Amino acid sequence: MQENENISHEHDDDEHHEHAHDDNDTMEHTHEHDNDEHHDHADHHEESFIRKYIFSLDHKMIGKQFLIYGLIMLFVGGGLALLFRWQLAYPETPELEGGKPAKAAKPLPIIGPSQKYIDDGEVVTGADKMWERIYDSDKEEFLEVNMPSGLIEPHFYNMLFTMHATIMVFFVVVPILVGAFGNFLIPLMIGTRDMAFPVLNMLSFWLAVLAAVIMAAGFFVPGGHASAGWTGYAPLSSDPQWTGVGWGLNLWAISLLIQGFSSLVGSINYITTIINMRAPGMTFLRLPLVIWSLFIVAILLLLAFPVLSSALALLIFDRLAGTTFFTSTAEGGGSSLLWQHLFWFFGHPEVYILILPGMGIASELIAVNSRKPIFGYRSMVYAMIAIAFLGWVVWGHHMFQSGMRPGMGAFFMTTTMLIAVPSAIKTFNWLGTMFRGSIRFTTPMLHAIAFVSMFVIGGLSGIYMANTPVDIYIHDTYYIVAHIHYVVFGGSLFAIFGGIIFWFPKMYGRYMNDTLSKIHFWLTFIAFNCTFFPMHILGVGGHMRRISNPMQYEYLQTFEGMNIFITMSAFTLGFVQLILVFNFVWSIYRGKVAEKNPWNVTTLEWEAPTPVPHGNFAQIPTVYRGPYEYSVPGEESDFIPQAQPEHAPASAGD
Amino acid sequence: MLGWLPENISEYAQGVDKLFALIYWITVVAFVLVIGTLIVFLIKYRHRAGHRAEYIEGSTKLEIIWTAVTTVIVFGLAMLSFPEWNNLKSPAENPDYVVQVRGEQFNWYMIYPGPDNELGTEDDLELENELYVPEDKLVQILLTSKDVIHSFFIPNLRQKQDALPNQTIDTLKFQAREPGRYEIPCAELCGFGHSGMLGYLIVQTQEEYDAWVAEQWPE
Numbered sequence: 001m002q003e004n005e006n007i008s009h010e011h012d013d014d015e016h017h018e019h020a021h022d023d024n025d026t027m028e029h030t031h032e033h034d035n036d037e038h039h040d041h042a043d044h045h046e047e048s049f050i051r052k053y054i055f056s057l058d059h060k061m062i063g064k065q066f067l068i069y070g071l072i073m074l075f076v077g078g079g080l081a082l083l084f085r086w087q088l089a090y091p092e093t094p095e096l097e098g099g100k101p102a103k104a105a106k107p108l109p110i111i112g113p114s115q116k117y118i119d120d121g122e123v124v125t126g127a128d129k130m131w132e133r134i135y136d137s138d139k140e141e142f143l144e145v146n147m148p149s150g151l152i153e154p155h156f157y158n159m160l161f162t163m164h165a166t167i168m169v170f171f172v173v174v175p176i177l178v179g180a181f182g183n184f185l186i187p188l189m190i191g192t193r194d195m196a197f198p199v200l201n202m203l204s205f206w207l208a209v210l211a212a213v214i215m216a217a218g219f220f221v222p223g224g225h226a227s228a229g230w231t232g233y234a235p236l237s238s239d240p241q242w243t244g245v246g247w248g249l250n251l252w253a254i255s256l257l258i259q260g261f262s263s264l265v266g267s268i269n270y271i272t273t274i275i276n277m278r279a280p281g282m283t284f285l286r287l288p289l290v291i292w293s294l295f296i297v298a299i300l301l302l303l304a305f306p307v308l309s310s311a312l313a314l315l316i317f318d319r320l321a322g323t324t325f326f327t328s329t330a331e332g333g334g335s336s337l338l339w340q341h342l343f344w345f346f347g348h349p350e351v352y353i354l355i356l357p358g359m360g361i362a363s364e365l366i367a368v369n370s371r372k373p374i375f376g377y378r379s380m381v382y383a384m385i386a387i388a389f390l391g392w393v394v395w396g397h398h399m400f401q402s403g404m405r406p407g408m409g410a411f412f413m414t415t416t417m418l419i420a421v422p423s424a425i426k427t428f429n430w431l432g433t434m435f436r437g438s439i440r441f442t443t444p445m446l447h448a449i450a451f452v453s454m455f456v457i458g459g460l461s462g463i464y465m466a467n468t469p470v471d472i473y474i475h476d477t478y479y480i481v482a483h484i485h486y487v488v489f490g491g492s493l494f495a496i497f498g499g500i501i502f503w504f505p506k507m508y509g510r511y512m513n514d515t516l517s518k519i520h521f522w523l524t525f526i527a528f529n530c531t532f533f534p535m536h537i538l539g540v541g542g543h544m545r546r547i548s549n550p551m552q553y554e555y556l557q558t559f560e561g562m563n564i565f566i567t568m569s570a571f572t573l574g575f576v577q578l579i580l581v582f583n584f585v586w587s588i589y590r591g592k593v594a595e596k597n598p599w600n601v602t603t604l605e606w607e608a609p610t611p612v613p614h615g616n617f618a619q620i621p622t623v624y625r626g627p628y629e630y631s632v633p634g635e636e637s638d639f640i641p642q643a644q645p646e647h648a649p650a651s652a653g654d
Numbered sequence: 655m656l657g658w659l660p661e662n663i664s665e666y667a668q669g670v671d672k673l674f675a676l677i678y679w680i681t682v683v684a685f686v687l688v689i690g691t692l693i694v695f696l697i698k699y700r701h702r703a704g705h706r707a708e709y710i711e712g713s714t715k716l717e718i719i720w721t722a723v724t725t726v727i728v729f730g731l732a733m734l735s736f737p738e739w740n741n742l743k744s745p746a747e748n749p750d751y752v753v754q755v756r757g758e759q760f761n762w763y764m765i766y767p768g769p770d771n772e773l774g775t776e777d778d779l780e781l782e783n784e785l786y787v788p789e790d791k792l793v794q795i796l797l798t799s800k801d802v803i804h805s806f807f808i809p810n811l812r813q814k815q816d817a818l819p820n821q822t823i824d825t826l827k828f829q830a831r832e833p834g835r836y837e838i839p840c841a842e843l844c845g846f847g848h849s850g851m852l853g854y855l856i857v858q859t860q861e862e863y864d865a866w867v868a869e870q871w872p873e
Contacts, residue, residue, distance in 0.1 A: 155846035229843045235819060236802040242759065242845055328820045336803055336818055370699070376712035401805065403818045406743035406825055410736055417728035424724040425717065427688060432716070434695045436708040441700070449696065456688050460681040467677060467731065469670045469738040473812045476805060476841040540658040542809035544841050547849035555660055555809065555837055631707040638706065 055206075057198035058614055059183045062205050064507060066179030067500070069208065070172050071581065076216075077167035078574050083108070084160040084548075087152040089567035091549040099554045105151050111143070112150020142220065155244070157548035158227035159219075165230030166252065169354065170259050171212055173492050177357040178263070178301065179208065181499055182270055182294045184507065188605035189291050191279025191623065191643075193615045196272040200265050207262035214255040218248045226252035229546065231347070234326030234339035238318040250319060253312045260305040260312075267305075270298035279604065281623035285381075286642065288603050288627040289374060292381050293360025296388045297353050304349040311342035340402055344395035352391045354488050356384060358451060358495035359426060365448035365498050366433050368601050369440045371638050373628040375432030376425075383422035383429075390419050400468050401475045409468045416466035423459045427452065438631070438638075442599070443517040447498025450525050454490025458483055461536065476546075479539025485532045497521070497580065504584075505598050509611040510591030516583040523576040530569035534562050602641050603627050660809045663836070663857070665790070665829035667812035669738040676734070680727065742813070746827035749794035751787065757797075757804030757817040760847030762838060769871055779870055783853035788863035789833050795826040805842035808855055816842055830857040 047056075056062055090106035093099075107113060110127065117128040131149060134141045146156035183201065187194055195201045218225040223246040228237035236242050237249060274295045278287075287295070314325040324333035367374045374380055396404060396412035430452050439445065461483045465471050474480065497520075504512045543556055550556040550563060597606040604623070608616050621643035629640040656678060662671050699707075754765040754773050764785045768777030773796070787793045797806055799817035806826065807814045815826045830836075838853035858866065 153846075154849055158843065158846060158848070227846070233803055233843070236843065236845060242802045244846070328818075330820065371701075371707040373709065373711050375710065376717050379712070379717045401814050402803075402816045403821065403823050406739070409739055409743065410732075413735060413739070414729075414732050417732050418725075420728045421721060421724045425721060428716070428720045429712075431688070431691055431695060432710070432712065434692070434699060436710060437695075437699045438701045438705055438707040439696060439699050449692070453689055453692060456685060460685055463681060463728075463731070464674070464677055467673060467735050469667075469735055469742060470674050470677060472667075472742060472814050473670060473674075473809070475814055476807070537655065537658050540655055542660055542807075544807070544839055546843045547839075549849045552850045553837055553839055553852060631709050633709050 055202055057194070057202055059187050059195045059198070059201060060507070060612055060616075062201050063180045063182070063184030065205050066175045066183060066208070067507075069205075069212070070176035070180060071584070073167055073171040073175070073212065075577070075581075077164050077172055078577065080160045080164040080167070082571060082574050083147075083152060084157055084164070085567040085570045087157055087548055088550065089564040091551050093551040093557075093560075096552075096554050096557070100551070100557050100560070103551075107150030108147065108152070111147065118149065146224070152548070154548045155224065155227060158229075158243075158546070159225045159248075161546060162226050162229050162252075163215075163219075166215070166226070166256075168488070169230060169350070170256060171208075171215070173354050173488060173496075174263065175208060176496050177361075177492060178270075178294065178297060178353070179205070179266065181290070181357060181361065181496075181503075182266070182298070184503065185290060185605060186270060186273055186294060187277070188506070188608060188612065188616060189288050189603050190274060190277060190282055191604045191607075191617065191621050192273065192277040193617070193620075195269050196277060197269050200269050204262045204266040204269070207258055207265065211255045211259040211262060214251050214258065218251040218255070221247040221251065224248050231343055232315070232339070233343075234315065234318070234336045238315055238326040238339070240319065250316060253316050253319075257309055257312050260309045263301045263305050267298040267301035270294060271302065274298075279621055279623050282604075282642075283623075285378070286623055286626050288360075289363040289377070289380055289384075290357065290360035293356045293363075293384055296384050297356050300349045300353050300356075300388055300391065304346045304353070307342055308346035308350075311339060311346070314342075315339070337399075337402060337404060340399050341395070344398045345392075347398065348395045349388070349391040351487070352387055355455075355491050356387065358492040359384065359455075361495040361499040361502075362430065362448045362451040363433075364603075365444045365495075365502055366430055366452075367628045367630065368502075368599055369442055369445035369448070370434045370437030371440070371630045372433055372435075372437040373626075373630060374429065375435065376429045377626065377628065379425055380429050383425040386422040387419060390415060390422070394419065397466060397471075400471050413466055413468045417463070420459065420463060420466075423455075427456060427459070443514060443521055444498040444502035444599075446518070446521050446525075447494045447501070450521070451491055451494040451498065454486050454494060454528075458486030458490055461486060473542070474539050476544055477539040478535040478543045478545055481545050482532050482535035482539060485535070489528060489532065494524075497524070500584070502599065503605075504587065504591075505594030506605055506608070506610060506612060508588050508591070509594055510587055511594050511598065512587040512591060513583050516579055520576060520579040520583065523579070524573065527569050527573035527576055531566055531573050534566050538562060538566075597641075600639050602629055602639050604642055607641065607643050661832070662810065662812060663830050663832040663834070664811040664813070665831055666742060666827070669741070670812040673735060673738060677731065680731070743825045745824045746792055746794040748792070749827060750791040751793045752796065753785065753787075753793060754796040754798070754822075755785070755806060755817070756800055757806065757840065757844070757851075758800040759802065759845050760840070760851040762804075762806070762840075762851070762853035764853070766870075777871065783838075785838065785853060785855045786863065786866055787830060787855065787857055788860045789830055789857050791860075792827060792829050794824065795828075797823045797826050802844050803842050804840045804844045804851070807839050807841035808836060809839075810836045811855075814841055830855070833857045833859055833862075 086108055092105040093103040095102040113128045113131045114124045116122045116124045123129055123132055134144050146153055223244055225248040227243050227245055240246055317323040318325050326336055326339045327333050328335050363374055394416045396408055397416040400409050464474060501512050501517050538559055541559060543559055594610060596610050604621055607621050623642045624646050625642055627642055631638045632640055656675055756763040762783050764781045766779040767773045768779055770777055797815055797817045799819045804817045805814060806817055811828045813828055815823060834857055836855040838855055840851035
């Protein structure tokens with residue numbers, strides 16, 4: 001491939017750039033991009049704080065920025081979920097024929113006023129004082145409009161679940177998986193100095209920040225935030241008269257447009273980097289699976305996001321310019337189904353964007369911790385390509401009950417069911433990788449095992465929905481909610497947690513505290529299952545999603561106890577995540593210092609010094625073998641790094 | 655799990671519950687096999703001092719076997735489901751009764767054609783949130799919406815269909831076996847009143863129904 005010329009500048013003054021010494025003397029600065037014949041604009045100078053931490057061009061820093069961004073948004077999105085979970089557990093019970101006795105709703109804890117205040121207006125707690133002030137003021141306060149006396153208004157409820165899903169999908173899982181892991185891992189694992197387009201990379205992050213700011217602003221405009229669901233079905237979304245939401249939904253659309261640009265810019269960068277900048281000897285079939293997954297996901301992002309962007313643009317026209325793309329009127333006009341086709345044509349590949357990098361991360365963790373090559377490396381790659389391809393021809397399975405021609409149902413059922421095949425291949429290969437291994441139960445491995453088992457549940461529950469007759473019944477029920485959370489939380493998020501703990505030593509040069517990590521893992525695993533497994537049962541019972549008060553339905557009143565249990569588990573799940581945050585922040589400064597390759601891994605990122613300097617490698621490594629050479633017979637060490645010169649048997653990848 | 659399904663009173667949709675049960679048992683068996691294997695592997699192949707992992711890169715034979723087996727199962731399942739789907743989502747042939755249902759934020763309006771059997775005439779009867787039908791008769795619903803998308807969901811009939819604004823969908827039909835009062839929630843987010851958008855299906859014996867008709871349209 002490219003020549004490996006490399007210049008390492010110690011802090012000397014041969015350049016007319018300014019040198020300000022970094023506190024961290026382990027930071028060695030190596031510069032220039034290895035595919036450049038000229039290395040003039042490499043940053044020879046010591047970077048200022050702003051250059052280094054804010055407007056950084058270094059892929060590792062941008063990766064960390066995306067990680068922190070994603071984790072912050074995770075708490076925002078999770079907090080919204082806790083608010084509406086409270087409402088679902090303790091709503092008002094109306095008087096129904098043959099139903100449970102009527103009961104008032106329970107106000108939110110902490111925010112809500114005390115019972116005394118509600119009964120006779122006596123101020124007891126601090127919250128009472130706050131409500132007293134809010135009710136006395138003439139202004140329309142946020143709390144007064146959305147949760148008067150700590151009770152969530154139905155309109156606010158719709159806003160909450162809309163924003164919960166929007167934030168989790170677009171501002172948490174994609175930024176962490178693609179933005180953080182993609183940025184941090186791609187150049188390191190393919191053996192190059194940085195991304196192909198560092199400035200675009202920075203742009204990608206700051207566009208994401210802009211999108212988040214705009215999204216957050218939506219809560220505070222008159223009429224409130226978007227409340228048409230994260231799927232934004234038209235005409236509920238396209239005509240303000242049906243929701244009363246004005247600029248909230250416009251901002252939602254604009255923010256997602258910007259987030260789309262951010263992803264687009266990032267994906268172009270990833271694709272270019274992976275195609276052009278692999279280290280010598282790093283053939284495609286020697287790429288670690290996580291890089292394969294990110295490569296495939298980048299292609300999906302590149303092709304899928306423009307579809308959403310177009311749909312959002314049409315939506316904005318409908319809302320602001322009086323067009324009727326998504327409204328059929330007596331005189332003609334467009335069709336509400338058009339939105340669904342466009343949205344899901346984007347939306348289904350998006351679902352795979354959310355899970356494929358998780359699969360990649362899990363593959364790394366399982367191979368490393370089983371001390372074995374990936375079972376069926378090639379079929380793992382082909383399975384991911386198959387999933388990515390099938391992702392384009394299954395969007396109609398979200399629309400079986402939409403009024404789409406029923407004949408289409410048969411086609412979409414078949415294609416959807418076919419996805420079970422590559423998914424099963426992947427699962428069996430993970431099991432095959434553990435077979436006759438020497439499994440180390442490190443915390444990342446626990447997360448990977450959780451990923452596999454939760455993905456199995458999420459995958460199997462998908463078969464019910466793919467099956468059109470059964471889907472008639474479970475469509476739009478909590479069964480769907482359970483399924484998506486088993487895939488995206490049980491799948492992607494466990495992979496994310498495992499990945500963070502696994503690569504933390506390379507990111508920050510220190511370990512995360514293992515005891516805290518283990519406590520966090522077990523509590524999360526238990527609370528997650530207590531939260532989301534019962535949702536399958538709710539779904540089978542016919543509990544609709546997106547209703548703010550199940551007690552209004554006689555046949556759902558039996559589920560009151562289950563809803564309370566789910567809410568309690570969800571709160572536990574939420575608070576347990578504070579352990580992760582504490583551990584993360586504490587370990588950055590106080591964690592045990594990590595050696596260069598603490599987990600004995602073969603792939604290239606562990607060849608780089610810790611912490612990884614600007615420019616990554618002192619010398620660009622040459623790759624001699626596939627990424628999973630563990631426990632090779634006749635070798636003393638149980639792993640042979642990809643960059644270790646030839647003396648071992650030929651690798652798996654060739 | 656299957657016990658949580660509400661009572662199925664549909665003549666047509668008994669097959670849905672059978673498919674549900676079939677998939678349930680397939681997935682339970684698959685789950686037990688996969689997770690069982692996982693647990694056995696985790697115990698058996700845990701790290702022990704002096705023990706080394708075996709270098710295995712894969713097995714084409716196994717890949718072919720599990721690809722083929724999964725493909726056969728999912729195709730078989732799809733094949734079994736086609737007739738049921740067509741049965742449930744085709745327009746009714748010679749329905750005994752036709753009722754128009756209109757979703758409108760946040761109610762279901764049921765429009766009966768009246769004695770002349772024609773919709774859009776003067777003797778139409780419009781009821782709010784109450785759908786009266788006789789038992790064991792084939793009822794066709796012409797589903798539409800005035801404003802946004804709603805979804806007409808009758809859990810006890812295993813039927814659900816989105817109602818689209820300014821379009822009429824004629825593929826919704828049912829035959830109810832048990833007299834009684836059943837709920838018809840809206841299953842598609844339709845605005846701030848979505849929760850609580852609720853109608854009732856009132857299934858009566860033929861005599862009761864005829865009496866009800868006589869009451870509504872006195873000679």
